[in-house]
Amino acid sequence: MERLVEAFEEEVRINFELGCKCRATVRLRSLSSTTAVAFKVQTSSPHKFLVNPPTGLIPPLSQATFQVILKPQTHLPTSFPRSPSDRFLIKTAPAAEPISATSTGSPISIHPDWINSWFSTNPNLPTYDLKLKVAYVGLFLLRQAVSGGETHAAKNIIKRQKSILPELSSQETESLLSAACQCCDPDNMIGLLLEAGLKTDSSVRVKLNDKMSAPIDSRLESKGWTAIHVAAAHDQVEELSRLIKELADLETDGSGLATLDCRDKDGRTPLHLSASRGNLKCAKMLIEAGADKNAKSFDGRTALYRAAAGRDTKMAALLMEMGADPTNTVDTTGRTPLEIAQEKGNVKVIEILEQRELMLTAARRGDLETMRGLLKRGAKANHSDQYGLTTLHAAAIKGHKEVVCLLIESGIHLECVDKEGHTALHLAVEGGSLEIVELLVTRGANVNAKSKKGVTPLYLARAMGYEDITQFLFRRGACSSSFPSSSSMSSMLQC
Structure with a gap:
């Protein structure tokens, strides 16, 4: 059945x-x-x-x-x-x-x-x-677990109720930390609560620091966490936004601390912590600001792997939508996010991870019906492969007009680029399809878009001898005055 x-x-x-x-x-x-x-x-x-x-x-x-x-x-x-x-x-x-x-x-x-x-x-x-x-679950049982020193039970309650600690009042926070101080293993229990997002104000710190072997603030520092790690882990969206703006004005001093991909003692970046805790807004903010969505911690795990292992459907969907690579393997085990999702038996995460290959294959083949079915079931249009080529890139270079139209109607960004900075218009020109070039330009594609090597669609059309595409781009305002040097042409064709 x-x-x-x-x-x-x-x-x-x-x-x-x-x-x-x-x-x-x-x-x-x-x-x-x-x-x-x-x-x-x-x-x-x-x-x-x-x-x-x-x-x-x-x-x-x-x-x-x-x-x-x-x-x-x-x-x-x-x-x-x-x-x-x-x-x-x-x-x-x-x-x-x-x-x-x-x-x-x-x-x-x-x-x-x-x-x-x-x-x-x-x-x-x-x-x-x-x-x-x-x-x-709930605060009543969490307090029981904390006071009894049952770290495993406390950790699993927090895992199931990610908002339970950040939403506590100052009085509830003080009560919970006091219980932790009296348990059989206070250092580990307090560390668990702080890392999981328990917020402590100055009055709580003053009351509790003299009861602890190490001050509250130093416990997070001992993990190698920077301020941006703390904000990402504790879902402090406004604080994370402020820190990202500050980082944008700083130059890395060589230590790696002034970057979005700074590492803690386990090699985890702020994105790893956001993904592990299901902090969707923080994860999206980090990636949009330029964080490496495929960064690996010292154990070889990516943010997507952590979301898949944690059965976090929403986080897995977000990371896939933002271009995370589901084929990255854990260095020690060789397992991919898809394989760990299959092991955990989470059907929704498996479907999300499999959607990328299905979408890309449908785009390459021009399989309109499959593409429609996937989109109807919630697949995102902007899935990309390990080279950054999206479904729009794949359909454009193959000349599949109906699929290109469907993807545009689905809201895919016309100026999405691959790892070399090529837009879908670049690839439509490379594929030699005037019809696709006309369609993309008519829908608003930038005729003067440049790849990382400075190559424009017009330059590419002229270099490849497509006279009809060249003339069309000229008529639609393509600039002929700024071309890359001739020496870059050979390297561009090898991309």
């Missing part, structure tokens, strides 16, 4: 507190484009959980939600954040024909008893079962 739905999260994450009801909302997405999907939710712990509603119907390519309610508990979970004994099973099946016929994308109102009865009276119904694990 093929997969009919997917959950937005692989776990039911419950913000736990003693003695009160705790709720979590689970979102499901239909993967069927033609048929409504019925679902029925079952739990391994019915004495602990209520589900509302326990059954439902999802229209084609639509979404549905249900709420999990944990009854008031008098004891802590036996293990957290992951609870092996608590699980949910979501049974799904294509809805009956009369219901499917009414599924037009708007919510469908069907009484739960009807769906329950339908599942019960159709024991041989082909179903697809979706399994969700349970994780208990």
Whole structure:
């Protein structure tokens, strides 16, 4: 039975507190484009959980939600954040024909008893079962983990709730650090909290520094973090913006500290930290400012590898959109981001990483239908290969007019360049297609764009003997006065 739905999260994450009801909302997405999907939710712990509603119907390519309610508990979970004994099973099946016929994308109102009865009276119904694990999170349990010196539990709660530390009040921060100071391994626990984004003001530092073997600020310095590492790791967008502007006015002094790709003691750049923590705005800001999106830390991992290993779909999508290379391998293991995503079993990340090759192949072949299908499923138009050649470059040099039109309509930047600074117009000229050249120029491509070696489309057209393209570019305002030296022509043709 093929997969009919997917959950937005692989776990039911419950913000736990003693003695009160705790709720979590689970979102499901239909993967069927033609048929409504019925679902029925079952739990391994019915004495602990209520589900509302326990059954439902999802229209084609639509979404549905249900709420999990944990009854008031008098004891802590036996293990957290992951609870092996608590699980949910979501049974799904294509809805009956009369219901499917009414599924037009708007919510469908069907009484739960009807769906329950339908599942019960159709024991041989082909179903697809979706399994969700349970994780208990929240500040209450984080404080328990910190005070008990349970570093692994604390780390995994923070991993599941990336905003939990930055959003704490000053009083909550002081309380958490005080608990860390009293645990069996205060240095490691406090280091974990600070590196994960716990913000401390001057009053908290004064109160706690005398209790610690090393001051708070020096703990981050001991990791080799600069101010830009701290801002990127802690999702301090405004501070990162200010630091980037400062760096733009500085010259590197040879130590590498005045660059966007400065390294900590593990060889991690600020982009690595942003990617590991899911800080999308910071990651995008760093790349747009010129950070190396394919930089490797000392363990050989790139930012994209870290996003794939962490099952971070949004970060993987952003990095791919910004041109990160999914074929880069970890030096020690030889594994790529795609291979680690396959190992982790994250279908969405796998699809995102595979989209680059599918998009580029469709562009090279002029496969319009495949390209349309990929774009409809959320693929980005501006995927590029290891040489910086985008889908627009690939379609332009091959003369695939319909694909070029589709890519432009999809919003791809006409002036995107490869690693040698060539635009799509350069490659259209190289491919000798007057039709593609006319199309790109008509849509706004810069006729005087220069590669890194100073080569313009007009220079290229003349050098390659394309008289019709040369005349067209002249008529559209191409400048004939600034050509590179003749000695650069041979090197340009070798690019």
